[in-house]
Amino acid sequence: MSYAILGTGALGGYYGACLQRSGLDVHFLLRSDCDRVRTHGLVIESPDDDFTLPQVNAYNDTAKMPQCDVVVVALKTTQNHLLPKLLPPVVKDDGVVLVLQNGLGIEAEVARIVGNNRVMGGLCFLCANKVGAGHILHLDYKEITLGEYTPNYLAGGISARMRQIAADFEGAGIPIKLAEDLLxxxxxxxxxxxxxxxxxxxxxxxxxxxxxxxxxxxxxxxxxxxxxxxxxxxxxxxxxxxxxxxxxxxxxxxxxxxxxxxxxxxxxxxxxxxxxxxxxxxxxxxxxxxxxxxxxxxxxxxxxxxxxxxxx
CATH class of the missing domain: 1.10.1040.10 (N-(1-d-carboxylethyl)-l-norvaline Dehydrogenase; domain 2)
Structure with missing residues (x-):
């Protein structure tokens, strides 16, 4: 599957870089450091393995990005007011939005934009900081728990697309837990x-x-x-x-x-x-x-x- 990373900070930059290094098609939305990353790529320092991606697909506008199978929302929740503009151009008609944000009730906001059956939540236990333009320092842990969003947060069980996304992340070296109950x-x-x-x-x-x-x-x-x-x-x-x-x-x-x-x-x-x-x-x-x-x-x-x- 193809992946779009909306928000290439510590979290989005680290996970997106791991996905690209594993061979997947990944596209990154950036702000101030877009030109720098477009020219010099992404640098990841990690106790697991330091690596550099010299070439990445970097954009400053989702309208310029290809539509992707999985759109990862890795922005701070304080920027979620931008999602009605950011999401529609980049999500395939049969795609899913994976919300990798902290807090409660945020999937419901995304569902109002793309539909109830196109949203998944992810909880990241990751210690990482962005220490410079296109430069991510991973310190410890990296596991993600995935769960399907359903209206009113009823337990959604484990779906085939959860397993498919989990397989991609695990192939990139990211441990995944599958949760039957996202709430x-x-x-x-x-x-x-x-x-x-x-x-x-x-x-x-x-x-x-x-x-x-x-x-x-x-x-x-x-x-x-x-x-x-x-x-x-x-x-x-x-x-x-x-x-x-x-x-x-x-x-x-x-x-x-x-x-x-x-x-x-x-x-x-x-x-x-x-x-x-x-x-x-x-x-x-x-x-x-x-x-x-x-x-x-x-x-x-x-x-x-x-x-x-x-x-x-």
């Missing part, structure tokens, strides 16, 4: 995203610093347990052993500055609604309050607004 998979990803992304900004800390301090680590666990309550409000159960697994993974991972902390430090808008606001609203609609997450959300909104004002 459960999204809540499970929030178990990590809400505490670590949020606290990395509030406490000005890397993941290893959060885990090395007892007070911060206890707060991480408290926030994780509130995410579990949020999932329960939608009749999704997350076992305690999953929380232990996430804590263990984080202790073992290389010191990491989260994507939200990087955005904050570079004075970019933070992905607050998808990661914090939407889960809080869903839980409130079900009569469940998540007070510590709500406090974190309010603090982050203040810091985000102040940070962006300083940028003007």
């Amino acid at each position: 459960l998979a999204r809540w499970k990803k929030l178990v990590w995203n809400i505490p670590y992304n949020g606290l990395s900004v509030i406490l000005d800390a890397t993941t290893n610093e959060l885990m090395a301090d007892n007070s911060a680590c206890n707060l991480v666990e408290d926030l994780m347990r509130e995410v579990v309550l949020g999932a329960q409000s939608q009749e999704r159960h997350i076992a305690d052993k999953f929380l232990v697994q996430m804590l263990d993974h984080t202790v073992k991972m290389k010191p990491y500055r989260t994507s939200m902390k990087l955005d904050y430090d570079q004075k970019r808008p933070l992905e607050l609604e998808a990661i914090f606001g939407n889960p809080l609203q869903v839980a409130r609609n079900a009569g469940v309050d998540l007070p510590k997450i709500a406090t974190l959300y309010q603090q982050l909104k203040f810091l985000d607004a102040k940070n962006r004002q300083a940028n003007f």
